[in-house]
Amino acid sequence: MNDDATVRSCPECRSPIPADAPGALCPKCVLAKAAAETEAGQPEQKPELPPLESVQAAFPQLEVLGLIGQGGMGFVYKARQPNLDRFVALKLLWPRLASDPAFAERFNREARVLARLNHPNIVAVYDFGCSGSFFYLLMEYVDGVNMRQAMRSGRFSPTEAFALVPRICDALQFAHEEGVLHRDIKPENILLDTKGRLKIADFGIAKILGEGRGNITLTEQGVAVGTPLYMAPEQLEHPQDVDQRADIYSLGVVFYEMLTGELPVGRFAPPSQKAAVDPRVDDVVLRTLEKERERRYRSAGEVKTRVEDIRSSVPPTGPHETMATGGVPPQLSGKQAQAPPAGIAITQANAAQSWSKKAIAAAVLDALALVPCGLLLMVFPFVHRLDLGGMGAVRFSFLPFLALGLFSCLPALFGAFFGFAALNDIRRAGGELYGRGLALCAALYWPLLVGDVVLLFGAVLLMKFLAWTAPGLTLLILPAAAVVIGAIDFLIAKQVWRATAPPGKPAPARLAPAAVVCALLVLSLPVLVLGVLMWVPLVARTSSGFAPPPPITTSLSDREVRVEVTTPPRQTFTVTCVVLSNRVPVSSPDFRAKVGPGSTPGIFAVTWRLVENAEGAPNAAPWEIVVEDQVSGTIAARLRPEGLPALTWTASTQARDIHLTSAIRESNAFEVARAFQSGSGPNEQSVDWSVRLILQSAKIGSTGSLAGGVETQFKVPAGQVAVFEVVCREGQNLVALPGLAAYIIASPDAEVAGKFLCLPESDPDGTGDWRRPWRVEITGAGNKSAAGGFSVPEAVARYGGEISVLTTLQPEAEVVHWAGQGDSQHPALGLRIRTLQSEPQLASHNSATGLGTNWPKAFSSGEPPGR
C-alpha cells in the first residue's frame, strides 16, 4: 500500500487514490460498491422479520396466515381475503425502503403498470400501496412450488422443459408488449402450481427496487439489479439501458439449466452434449445466450416459435427434417411427438395420460408370486402332517416345495423391480403417467412382506419365550405384532410415496396408496400367521402349541454319554433310568431322580458314565448316572445301580452300535436311549447293555419343595421283615445311624413305600415347629405307616434331589441305595433295606410297622435287634 511518488487515479471514478488507501484501492468506489450492492436486492444481513401481529395489524382486511417466503425484495405472506374467500400472497417490501421518499412515487408508478398485466402465466397483482409502515403488493396466491424447488427434487426432463419454456415465452412476450421488462427471470420467480400451471412472479419488481434515482451515490456506481448469474451482460454493465433482450438472455439461462442442470458459465457446452436433447435445441439456447444482444432473438415470441417447431417437427414431419438435422435422439420421439404442437400445458398433457406399463407388469408379477407362495404355505403342512399321522413310511420330499419357493421368489423379485422402475418412470414423466399407486403397491408389497415375516418370526420367538415366563401374555403378542408391523409398513410406504412424487407436483396430502399397501400387507398377515402356526409345530415336533420343545442335546465320548436338558421354570425335573440288557428291561431296580423346581429354567446334565475307581466297596457299582445342576454347579443326584456287571465301554469306538433314539415328546416325557456293548472274553457272549433315560418335567403340586433322600417302592417277600436303616460308609463298613430305622412286615403282594428323606428346615407337615430334618417313613398296605424324624447332630452333605428306587426285595438280602454323595466333612448317606426271616410265621396277624429295628420280639428269630 505504499505508493511513493506516482499518484494513481481510480479507473472507476477517475479520482486520485489516496496513498493511505487500504489495498491501494479507491476507498470511495470500494465502499460505495459494498454499500450499493447491498441495497440492490441482495442484503446479506437479513433485516428483522416484521412480527406477524404487526403485519396483521397493518392489514385488517386480510387474514394473514403466515410467512411463505423471504427474498431479496421482502417478505411474502400467505393471507386470505375473507370477503372474496380466496388466498392471496402479500408481498411486503423491505421496510427500510420506505425511508426513501422517491421510492414511494416509483413504487406507485410501477405497481400500477404491473397491475395491468393480466395473463394466465403471470402472477396477477390485485392491489398495492402503503399500509402502516409497509409497502405492499397483494398478489395472486399460487399453490405450488417454484422452479428452483422443483429442480431440486429432480431435474426436468427435456419433455417438461419443452412444455414449460413456451409458456414462459408467452408471459414474457405479453409483458414486453405491454412495455414491462421482468429484469429478474430466474427459477425462483417461475412458479408451478399443483395443477401444473406455470406463473411468473415478480414482474418488474427489480426495477422498482433498483431504480434508486433518489440516491445518486448508489446508482451512479452502475449497480446492477437482478441476480448476476441469470443476468445478461449488458444488464450487469448498464442496468439502465436494457430491453426485452435482457429477459430473453435470462430465459436462455433458465432453459439451459432446465435441460442440463447447470448454469451456462464461462465456456459452457451446448445442451445436447450435456443432456439427451435434439441438437437443434442448441441453436435456440445458444442464441438466447449470445453476449451481444443484437445477435439474440428479438422477442420471446420468436423463441417460443423455434421451440414449438422443434417439438412438433420430430417424427411426424417425416424423414426430411430428421435427416436434415442429422438424426433425432430417441428421447424426443414417442410421447413428445404425439404432444399437441403448440400451447401445451401440462394440464393438457394430463388429458392424454396413459398407464405405466411397468406398473401393470409389476402388479401382475406380484400376483403371480402369490400363487406358489400360497401353495407353499397352505398345502405343504397338511401334506406333511398326513405323513406324520401314520400313513406309513412315505415321506414327502422337501425338494418340490423348495422349487415352489424359488418359483415364488422370482416373480416377486421382478415385480418389486418393475414397481420401482415404474415409480421412477412416473416421476421422470412429471406425472404424465397413471398408475403411481399401483406401482407403489407392486414395488413395496413383496419386500415389505418379507420384512413382515421376519418380524413375525420375531414375535413367535417372543411368544415361545413368554410361554415360559408369562403365559398370559402369549395371546396378546400376535395382535400387537400385527399393529406394529402395520404401522411400520405404513410409514415406509408413506416415505416412498412422498419420495417418488413427480417434480413440480408437490405430494398431495392424501396418502391413500400408502394406506392400501399397508392394508394389503395386514390382510396378508393372517394368512402368514396361519402358515407360521402350521409350520411351527411341524418344525418343532410339538403338538401342544407354543410350549417350549424339549431342548435336549446329547454328546458321546469314550467314557460317557451326556444328555443336557433344559427344563422349564417352576417344574420338577425327573430322570428315570431303566437298565436294558439286550434291549430288554431287566428287573433290576429302576432309578428315579427328582430335582426340585427353580424360578428360572434349569439346565441339567444327565451323564451315564463308568466309575473310575469303584472305591473298593464290595457292591460298588461299576457305573453310575449323575444328574448335575449346571446352574448351581452341584450334583443333584447320583444313581448307582448295584449288582450289575462291569462293562467295557464301547461308545465312542463303535459308533455304529450306538443307537440313539431321538427325543420324543409325549406329555412332557422324553426318552433317550443309548446302547453299548458289554465287553468280555472271547468265549463269552457279549451283552448289549443300555440305559433308557426318561426325562420328565412336571408342574409341582402342593407338596412343597423337595429335599434329598431316597424313596422306594417294593414288595416284601412272604414271611420276611423289611428293615430300613439309614447308613453311612466308613471305610469298608456300613454303619447304621442310630434312630433312623423302621421296619415293616407286610402281606406278600402288598406294595410298600419307604422313604428316607432329608427335609428342608421348615415344618412340612404344619404340625408345629418341631424340626425334623430327617425322616424315615414306611407306608404299608392299609395305610399303616410308621414315620419318625430324628435330629441328626450334624448337617450332612447337601442333597439336590430325591432318588426314587423301585426295588424287588429278595428274601434274606440287603440293598443299599445311596442318596447324594459325601465329601471330606460329611459322610455319604444311603438307605439300606434288609430282609429278614420273621419268626414265627405270620398268619392272621400279617402286617406290622414300627420305628427302629426292634420289631416285636414275638416275631423275632433271636436276631439281635438293631441299635
Place this chain on the structure above:
Amino acid sequence: MEHTPPSTSNEAFAPTRWTVVLRARGDTAEAKAALGALCEAYWQPIFRFLRRSGRDEESARELTQEFCARLLAGDPFVGVDPGRGRFRSFLLGAVKHFLADVRDHDQRQKRGGGAVLESLDAANSTETTGELLVPDPAAVVPDEVFDREWALAVMARALSAVERELSSEGKGEQFKVLQPWLAGDAAGGLQADAALKLGMSEGAVKVAVHRLRRRFREAVRSEVSETLRDTAEVQEELRYLVEVLSHG
C-alpha cells in the same frame, strides 16, 4: 512494536459490541471488553486525528494510548452522551474533549516552560505521515477528517478480514489478484488476465469476483454494525461514509 496500530487485529466479529457497551453503560466487564475491542479496532482513526491536530508521531501514539486508557477507565472527561447511537460519533466527541483537555494541560506546561514542539521534518520519515498537513495545535481539525479516517479503517478492517478468511481457505493468491475488482469492473481490468494468472476459467473468475464482493460486503456491514446501536442503520452509516470519502 506494541504501538503499531492494530488495524489487522484478528479478533472475530462479535455481535454489535457497541450495543453491549451502551446497554451496560460501560460498567460491566463485558462492556469494558467490548469497548476495549472497539478502541483497538479504531485505533488508527484516533491516532491519525491526533496526528492531524499537530502531534508528532510519538506523542500522538502516546496520546492515543492515554485516550484509550482513560476511555476504558470510565474517565469523566467522556462528557458525551453515548446514547447518540453511533460509536463513531461518540468516539469523535470523546477525542475532541480529550484533545481540549490535553491542550489545556499543554498550555499550563508551556507556561511553566515545559515541552517544546518538535521538528515537523522528523515525522516525515515514516510512511503514515506522508500526506499530513502542517500541524497546527491551535487549528480546529474538521470532523470529516476523523470520519474519513474512520471510513478507511472500516475498509481496511473489512479487507483484512476477507483476506484472512480467504487465506485460511488457501485462496490468498486469489484474493490478491481479484482484490481490484472490489472497486469495480473497470478497476479490475480484464478478467481474462486474472483468469490466466490464477489458472481458472473466465467464468470461474466471474463467479469468484461475485463471491469476493459478497464476502467483502458482508465484512463491511458486519464491521459497521459493530459500531451501531441499531443494525438497521447500517445502510445509512455506509452511505455517510461513502459521502465522506467522496468529499475527501
